[in-house]
Amino acid sequence: MIVKICGITQPQQAKEISQLGANYLGTIFYPKSPRYVDLDKIIEIKQSLNESTKLVVVVVNQDEKTVEELLYIADIIQFHGDEDYSFVKNFPKDRVIKVFRIKEESQIKQMEEYMKDDYCLLLDTYKEGMYGGTGETIDIQLLKKVLKLYDKIIVSGGLGLDNIKEVLSQIKPYGVDASSKLEIKPGIKDISKVKQFIEIVKSYESNN
Numbered sequence: 001m002i003v004k005i006c007g008i009t010q011p012q013q014a015k016e017i018s019q020l021g022a023n024y025l026g027t028i029f030y031p032k033s034p035r036y037v038d039l040d041k042i043i044e045i046k047q048s049l050n051e052s053t054k055l056v057v058v059v060v061n062q063d064e065k066t067v068e069e070l071l072y073i074a075d076i077i078q079f080h081g082d083e084d085y086s087f088v089k090n091f092p093k094d095r096v097i098k099v100f101r102i103k104e105e106s107q108i109k110q111m112e113e114y115m116k117d118d119y120c121l122l123l124d125t126y127k128e129g130m131y132g133g134t135g136e137t138i139d140i141q142l143l144k145k146v147l148k149l150y151d152k153i154i155v156s157g158g159l160g161l162d163n164i165k166e167v168l169s170q171i172k173p174y175g176v177d178a179s180s181k182l183e184i185k186p187g188i189k190d191i192s193k194v195k196q197f198i199e200i201v202k203s204y205e206s207n208n
């Protein structure tokens, strides 16, 4: 199972989290986020990662040229805004994660074209006025319905030490993603929480 730790702003923390065994490490390239990092910082973060950790850059409604530039640095681009399929399909499928912020079952219809083409999807909690990093727990019942149809799904939205075991006892996703619940303050992780989170997921995986 992929473990993605997101919202990293410091190269030193990126290095430590990579050494702890995170499969994906995310940075936020969205200026309105308190976790925003610029291109120079993203390059520094990339350089601090082990080869086994992929760098994911999170974008919100960026233009095509900017995404192309980011793909020179990032391994994967996470489209966390209102990007539609006709935009997303301009980029290599294996280097893209498309996010759906879920609130109702009718959204499954919009996911179908991505499912048909085997894209990696990330499901996050919907919150009015926020694109992500809400810290609010995702709707597990709705998640279960989506996972019955498709399994290349990274689960996100308010995951932390308080709920990861309970979530994994109910579903077995392709990956899990955590950010704000592992922080001391926005953009700064509590490394001991990150360590425990990764250990819980990896041990759950090897015992099930």
Ligand SMILES: O=C(O)c1ccccc1N[C@@H]1O[C@H](COP(=O)(O)O)[C@@H](O)[C@H]1O
Binding pocket: 006, 007, 026, 028, 030, 033, 034, 035, 058, 060, 080, 124, 131, 132, 133, 134, 135, 136, 156, 157, 158, 159, 177, 178, 179, 180, 181
């Ligand atoms: O963290 C942000 O500020 C952010 C801003 C814009 C888009 C996405 C953002 N964060 C991502 O949201 C998910 C869920 O985060 P959380 O665990 O609920 O805090 C995760 O991928 C974050 O990196």
